[in-house]
Amino acid sequence: MITNDLIILIPSFNEEENLSDILSKVMKFVPREQIILADDGSTDCTMQIAKEYQIRIIRSKINVGKGYILKNAFKAIIKYLPHYKWIITLDADGQHNPKDLISFFKSKKNDENVSIFVGSRDFRKMPKSNYISNILTSNWCKFWLKWELEDLQCGYRCYNTKRLKQLLQYGLSKKNFDFETEILFVAWFLDMKIKELPIQTVYFFRHRKSRVLPSIDTLRWIWLIISFGLNTQFMRKILLKKGFIRS
Secondary structure, eight states: OOOSSEEEEEEESSOTTTHHHHHHHHTTTSOGGGEEEEEEOOOSSHHHHHHHTTOEEEEESSOOOHHHHHHHHHHHHHHHOTTOOEEEEOOSSSOSOGGGHHHHHHHHHHOTTOSEEEEEOOGGGSOHHHHHHHHHHHHHHHHHTOOOOSOTTOOOEEEEHHHHHHHHHHOOOOOSTTHHHHHHHHHHHTTOOEEEEEOOOOOOOSSSOOSOOHHHHHHHHHHHHHHHHTOHHHHHHHHHHHTSSOO
């Protein structure tokens, strides 16, 4: 299934082990011209592999964080490739199955009013530490924000480029994995439509440690929640949603 109105954006950091396999699978669905690697200062052979596949590359010379490199890549796509209506983010570590691209392709075609399609994984198939972190953040949002999103931390997403531009103009500040939750908070605040799509849950129990550090990144997510709670307008909207105050 070929669709020419989107870009596949692949954030990476030292992914020589998986990148070639991911790129070859993604290219079954879109041509290389519609694939961009957003590299966060890799020091292994990641860049060499990307060049061999002749895809576009946006790169930071040093490792600055997934959120930082994603935000810069978003801005570059909006500025230099404005004809693309959608951006799909797919991680390079092998935990996002390219076959699920079909679900994103169909969904964005059938419901263009959605601002962000978010992949939703089965938490029961995750390592225990990841399971706990995801349950805590999703339950907090269900209670306070009155939304039914299950997976706030999944990076497999499809963004409406026009709405993404609005989100970036709001002023996103996070540089790490919490950026992907922050962007959902802002979308909620701006009354943008967010929709989840079930995707495969893939975890590899191998020698390489996960880029996500459950203890540190959970603390970052907690601070993210606190910082939004200190925002007067954001808190007012929460109180309105909960029925504690009237407009």
